Structure formats: C-alpha cells, structure tokens
Amino acid sequence: MAHGHKTDEKIVYVGDSRVRAKSSRMIPQDFSAYPGKSEVFIPNFLLKEWMVGVVVLVGILTLVMSEAAPLGYPADPTNTQFIPMPDWYFLFMYQLLKYPYTSNQFVVLGTVGVPGILFGGLLLAPFLDTGKERRFYKRPIASALMFLSLTAVTYLTYTSWHHYQLELKEKNVIPEHIKREEEMHANKGKAGGEGGGGAKKPAAQAAAIVAPDDPAAAIYQKSTCLSCHGGELKGMPSAKIPALRGVGDKHSKDEILGIIKKGQGSMPAQYDANISKGLTEADIDKLADWLSKQKASK
CATH class of the missing domain: 1.10.287.980 (plastocyanin oxidoreductase)
Structure with missing residues (x-):
C-alpha cells in the first residue's frame, strides 16, 4: 500500500477489486432426477x-x-x-x-x-x-x-x-x-342512388296524437302498451316496435282489440296482463277505440 509520491515505492494491493475473468462457462442445472422433458x-x-x-x-x-x-x-x-x-x-x-x-x-x-x-x-x-x-x-x-x-x-x-x-x-x-350495420349499408346505397349529391330527404313529420285529453289517454298510461310504445306513442324503431301514432289508418277498433287479446308478430297477448294491472274490460274497449282514432292528419 503506497503512502507517498516516490516512484520506486512498492505498492501492495490489499484486496483486489478488479473484475476477474470467468475461467469456465456457466453449466446448466441438471434435471436428470426429474422424469420427462425439463429445462431451466x-x-x-x-x-x-x-x-x-x-x-x-x-x-x-x-x-x-x-x-x-x-x-x-x-x-x-x-x-x-x-x-x-x-x-x-x-x-x-x-x-x-x-x-x-x-x-x-x-x-x-x-x-x-x-x-x-x-x-x-x-x-x-x-x-x-x-x-x-x-x-x-x-x-x-x-x-x-x-x-x-x-x-x-x-x-x-x-x-x-x-x-x-x-x-x-x-x-x-x-x-x-347487425341491424345497425345493415341500416348503414342501406343508407349508403340510397344516398348513392338519389341522383348525384346523395342529400338526405327531410324526415316526414310524425302524426300528432289525436284527442290527447280523452279519458282513454289516461287509461293508456296505465296499460302495458306504455312500456314498449312509450308515453308519446312513438314506439322504438331500433327494436322494430312500431309507433301508435297513425295506427288508426292501419287497423280498426276491432282489429286493435284482436291484437290486444291475441298478440301480433313478436308481441304476445296483452289482455290478461292489462286486467292484472287493474284495467277492466270496458277500459280496454275504450283504449282500443281511442287508438283507432289515432290517424295521420290530412
């Protein structure tokens, strides 16, 4: 160990901190005691x-x-x-x-x-x-x-x-x-085939509710029709539930009563469900009559 600045002074290393070169390669661990294919x-x-x-x-x-x-x-x-x-x-x-x-x-x-x-x-x-x-x-x-x-x-x-x-x-x-993708493709086709610009046509104005103050309108708010067709009778086009505005142009009172009692398409019969909700047969008759009056304004 050096203590001065003399060039001929002997230097003794006490504990060499230099990195030593490895004399042999790392030998992988032996897994022969374990049957089957094994590795590190x-x-x-x-x-x-x-x-x-x-x-x-x-x-x-x-x-x-x-x-x-x-x-x-x-x-x-x-x-x-x-x-x-x-x-x-x-x-x-x-x-x-x-x-x-x-x-x-x-x-x-x-x-x-x-x-x-x-x-x-x-x-x-x-x-x-x-x-x-x-x-x-x-x-x-x-x-x-x-x-x-x-x-x-x-x-x-x-x-x-x-x-x-x-x-x-x-x-x-x-x-x-799937339905939304089909509608997008259909709308693209219509836009491309409408002569040039493909501008969208303004949507037709929905029919207004006829006789909104009729007592049957309050019966409708208590019926099972409300859950699907909505309080404004607009239905749910995304779920293929039609609007009841203008339904009188398609069905008569008797036909609407038949739909309530027997159902139509994916909609099951609603007569018993409405009775269980507290409506009477007379209420359902008034409801069908009011719905038959829902016609598009001319």
Whole structure:
C-alpha cells in the first residue's frame, strides 16, 4: 500500500477489486432426477413463452385492425326487446348464474362459492401435486383439474351462446350491431342512388296524437302498451316496435282489440296482463277505440 509520491515505492494491493475473468462457462442445472422433458426457467423456458406471447399478440392486433368493433345503438333503457350478453370470455360465468342453484336465493353460491372453489383449487394445486413427474398423463391430480376446468368452460360457453341464438329466434330479434350495420349499408346505397349529391330527404313529420285529453289517454298510461310504445306513442324503431301514432289508418277498433287479446308478430297477448294491472274490460274497449282514432292528419 503506497503512502507517498516516490516512484520506486512498492505498492501492495490489499484486496483486489478488479473484475476477474470467468475461467469456465456457466453449466446448466441438471434435471436428470426429474422424469420427462425439463429445462431451466430462465432463460430457456421464459424465452419460449415470450415468443409464443408475441405471436398471439400480433394475431390479436391483426384481428383488431382488420375487423371493426361491432357497435349497436345508444343505450335505451326502455327497449324491452334488447337481450344483454357479456363478452365471449365471460359467457361460461353468465351461463353458470342462470342455473337455479347459483341464482336467486343461491346467488352467493354462484358469485362467491363456486369461484372461490375454483381459485382455491388453483392455490392448492402446487401442494397437492408435489411429485417430480413432469409428463401430464402421469400427474393425475393436476391433469384432472385441468381437463375438468376446460370441459366445464367449453360446455358452459357453448350452452350460453346456443340459448342466446334460440332466444333471438324465438323473439324474432336481430342483434343491434347487425341491424345497425345493415341500416348503414342501406343508407349508403340510397344516398348513392338519389341522383348525384346523395342529400338526405327531410324526415316526414310524425302524426300528432289525436284527442290527447280523452279519458282513454289516461287509461293508456296505465296499460302495458306504455312500456314498449312509450308515453308519446312513438314506439322504438331500433327494436322494430312500431309507433301508435297513425295506427288508426292501419287497423280498426276491432282489429286493435284482436291484437290486444291475441298478440301480433313478436308481441304476445296483452289482455290478461292489462286486467292484472287493474284495467277492466270496458277500459280496454275504450283504449282500443281511442287508438283507432289515432290517424295521420290530412
């Protein structure tokens, strides 16, 4: 160790801090004690996982850029024809909550109990499967949990989507994003075929409500018609529910009574439902008479 500025003074290093060159390469860990194909997690396994993740991410980005997101109409809380559905990766949970033993009074079991069992199984899996075997067909506990989960998720997802298609067919409902896309294409076609500029024609003015002070108008506000056709009788075009303004030009009083008693198209019979709401047969007769007077102004 030097204490002065003499050039011939001997320097003794006490503890060399210089980085030493490695004399041998790093030897990978020996996994021969573990049957099956095994390798170190870092960097071999992690690099493979990263490469697979990148390929999947690129595929998802390609789909996102090539297919536009399906958009429906703005949210309408009065649209009783709308069938809510979650994203596809939640369909299995959505279907699970439809069953009697996971809904209503058992909803806690469906929302907390069953997910708790599933996540609890994942947490306990490392403690239940402690063998050295790496081949899946020789790991009964882990393999059984994996195949049971995949089977359950696949079955519930398919069942949920199948029931949704049947419900659409039964109610004669077209999903909003499909309907909106069809309307956009139809409007583009009309705009291109109207001789040049494609300017939109002004919308026809809706017919006014006839006899709004009639006592039957108050009966209408108490009827089941209100929930679908609205207080202003404008209906819901987005859900193919027609307006009742001008309905008198299409149907007579007797025909309207027949629709109330028997239903029409996707609308079921409303007679019993109105009776249960407190309306009498005379009220329904007055209501049909008032609706038959709803004619477009000439």
